[in-house]
Amino acid sequence: MSFYTHKRIWKLLLLIGAITIGFFTLVYTDNLTKELKEEERKSVEIWIQAIKQITQSSAGEDELGLTLEVISQNTTIPIIIVEADTTINSHRNLRLPKDTTEQTLQHLLDKMMKNGEPLIIDLGGDEIQYLYYDDSVLIKKLEWFPIIQLSVVALFIFIAYIAFNGARKAEQDQVWVGMSKETAHQLGTPTSSLLGWVDLLKLKQENDEIAQELEKDVERLQVITDRFSKIGSKPELNEQPLILAIEEIIGYLKRRTAANIHIKINAGDIPYLMVNINKVLFQWVVENICKNAVDAMKGSGTIEISIANPNGHVNIDISDTGKGLARKQFKTIFKPGYTTKLRGWGLGLSLAKRIIEGYHGGKLFVKESEQGKGTTFRITLPKA
Structure with a gap:
């Protein structure tokens, strides 16, 4: 199992763990809220009984004191009591502005009425009031x-x-x-x-x-040495003819690839396009992508390099007829250590991306790919 497979598994496990924790947190809090709401409803019902006792004056002095204490202890649950015709009789524990109007109270009453049926206060003698309440601030x-x-x-x-x-x-x-x-x-x-x-x-x-x-x-070894020596320091960019830089590295590759590998350059109507590049590093990128294409085609196929110049920048598309990539590989293929080969460190495309994006201010990405048909990499550079 590869390093990136392990990494994806760990990410998935962490995501599942986070979702599980979040789910149980929500469920636990929801249950706790429901219990508190039930307790508040019971408190309101006790409060109603206390109001009835006070109104009917049937309690003794001790009981009356206890009843008043019950009433006074409700300091958190917002309550509005209305008459049978929904005229507001009284309210309690509402957070109201200083310039409270009847419209404000009516608006709060409408909200409470939407929350559920009222509790009935039977004061005796056919006198009935209705109590609406809302959740406390705590809930x-x-x-x-x-x-x-x-x-x-x-x-x-x-x-x-x-x-x-x-x-x-x-x-x-x-x-x-x-x-x-x-x-x-x-x-x-x-x-x-x-x-x-x-x-x-x-x-x-x-x-x-x-x-x-x-x-x-030996000259080739000197080029390789020069490439590595430029990593880590800001390379010098010079205005270069793009086609000549590509033809030079392709000429080198053609002499060292199988006869059944065909490499074509299509410059269209812009054969002398100038770009600001570090020639040594840019050629390294083209070489790396082409070598990967050769490996993907397993000794037989075509590499086509197409150059276009739309909207003030340069597009260099490098297409092959190899085995192609799955869509999930479009980004991971540029990560250090990722490789589909049995041998290799998986550093080439990562370095290529750093060179184009970090040093040249461009973009390198997989433009399109289809498994069994091939892949197209796109390099985008600012025009000189």
Whole structure:
């Protein structure tokens, strides 16, 4: 199982865990709210009994004191008492502005009436009043509590994720730079030595053909060394003819790929288009994408490089007739360590994306792909 498969599984498990916690938090809070609402209803019913006792004056002095205490203790539940014709008789525990009007009270009454049926206050002698009540502030806060809690947790996770990603990216950048500089350093010594041997072969005028081929490979090693040495420092961009830069690297690739691999360049009507690039790094990107295309085609197929110049920028589409990609791979293929090959570090496309987007201010992405038919990568660059 690959590293990214493990990573996706862990993300899925964390998401399921978060959803489970959120679900049980909401269920628990909902049940608690329902219990408190039931308790408040009972409190209101007791309050009604106390009102009836006071009205009917049937209680003794001790009982009357207890009844008054019951009435006075209701300081949280908003209540409106109305007559049979819905005329407001009295209200209690309403948060009202100083300039309260009958319209304001009527508006609050309408809201309470929508919440459910009223409680009936039978005062005797055919005198009946109706009591409407609303949830207390405590219950309303409790209803909002899980939403606020989950929002805070989600915000915390988001901030932590951004911070972690930033720290990880900075650490990855340091690793990239360190590895690149060390690679350039390690290649420098044997390359210099090989140059000496090539010069020696030329002086002896023996095996000229071998000396020429060795010189080409040494020059290639110097290009590779130059590429790695530029990672981590801001490369210099120069105005270059785009087609010539692409033709140069494609010419190198053609000599080193199978005869059944055909590479075509389609420049349309813009053969001398100029772009600001670092030639060494840009050619590295094109080479990397083309080599991946060769691997995907398994020794037989066509690579077509098409260049267009719409709306002030340059599009370079590199298409192959290989095995294609699943849509879920469109982004993960650029992540460090992701590879579909049995051998390899999965660093090539990640480096390519960094070079185009980090150094050239462009974009590199999978434009389209269909499994069994091929893939098209698009490089977008600002026009010079």
